[in-house]
Amino acid sequence: MEPCEGTVGGATKKPKPSPAPPIAALGDDFLGEILLRLPDMASLASAALACKQWHRVASDPAVFRRFDALRRPPLVGFLLTDRGDMPSPYRSPNLFFVHATRNPNLAAAAADGDFFFEDLPAVDSDDEEEGYDWDEWRLRGCDGGRLLLSRGRDGLDLAVYDPISRTAVFLRPDGVFRACTHVVRYAIVVDEADGSFLVIGFDFRGAVFSSRSGKWVKINMERVKLEKGDVTYEHEIFDKIHSFSSDGMAAGRFAYWRSNTKKDRHFNPVERIMVLDTTTMEWSVITAPFPAGESYCVADMPEHGGLCLFSSKEQCLQLWVRNSVGGWVLKKDFSLLNEWMKKIRRAEWMKRVRVLAARAGYVYMEFWSIRKANSYFLVLNMRTMKMSVFPNNPEDPHRGPAFPFFMRLEPLLGPDEDQNVHLDV
Structure with missing residues (x-):
């Protein structure tokens, strides 16, 4: 009997694989x-x-x-504020802008930027009080190349302002909060993917404004998630929420507010942080793993599981990450004191490091002294441990909230577009 076609020694011939699509x-x-x-x-x-x-x-x-x-976002400079002379945001603090780029294109953009909101319209006000300008815009937050501002005695006029393009979106939280917005703590989070933004605020209740929908959405603040071991009685949650007296900061997808317990007249040696995850819209209150009074910032670091903390202890920088059960672990602890910092510390009495922000493997800090108005801004590359220094020489000290100002990240180039990146750092 002859073998079947396509066989050798009785074995079936292996068919050729189909070509990949x-x-x-x-x-x-x-x-x-x-x-x-x-x-x-x-x-x-x-x-x-x-x-x-x-x-x-x-x-x-x-x-x-x-x-x-x-x-890494392109750093343009640092926007500084003073502390003001009232606990509530009734007045516009003095502002100071420190240029912090060696890129000529970024420097030109910063030179034309309206970082003092001079092009925004003023509002006529019948409210007068000696020493206070109710018509002035007040800086409430900064993220993704946008500034969050408020004005007026009741702070009901809000604006999200791009100081580079000098364009603004105006909004009013009418009927959103129970009281006037003097007691509302705000934050702004910009989505770098499409330039949209969220404005978050809370007093007795919380609310979020989305630029995509153009609407405010109220959020139940009674469902704030507390860490294991914290009490969950309603009045305790109320007390914790209202220990956050300042505006918030952005850290990637997170917005956060510091409790600043060391400044409270009834000093509680525990620093708590109110955090909103803007992807899940889940609020939580976490307890800082370091003593109250240390400078710190929240960071969004996917390589370390998301929410992380950077804190400063004397002239050392510490990175805190979550472990598998949700506790805090000290991941890195290293000294910032290179030869230059040692020299400045001796010559100018610079001893304090203020941590401002952390993004894409870079940490932004201020090296300052209580004796002098000047300071130095530090940009540390966590991968190479190289540090850039930008001097700050104002006539008066600015020890209020400070914001690194980043140019908005450019969208990805397409196959037919000019591939020359103009605002790289």
């Missing part, structure tokens, strides 16, 4: 899953140049946000 045949969902596995933003930017489909998927907010926290 062309890359263009990949659906957007499957391609997005592939791009999410890229190691860094540089790889994503390269992938976006492949074709229009890859650019569209790489620019999708769900993909882009995964890499946003790893992408």
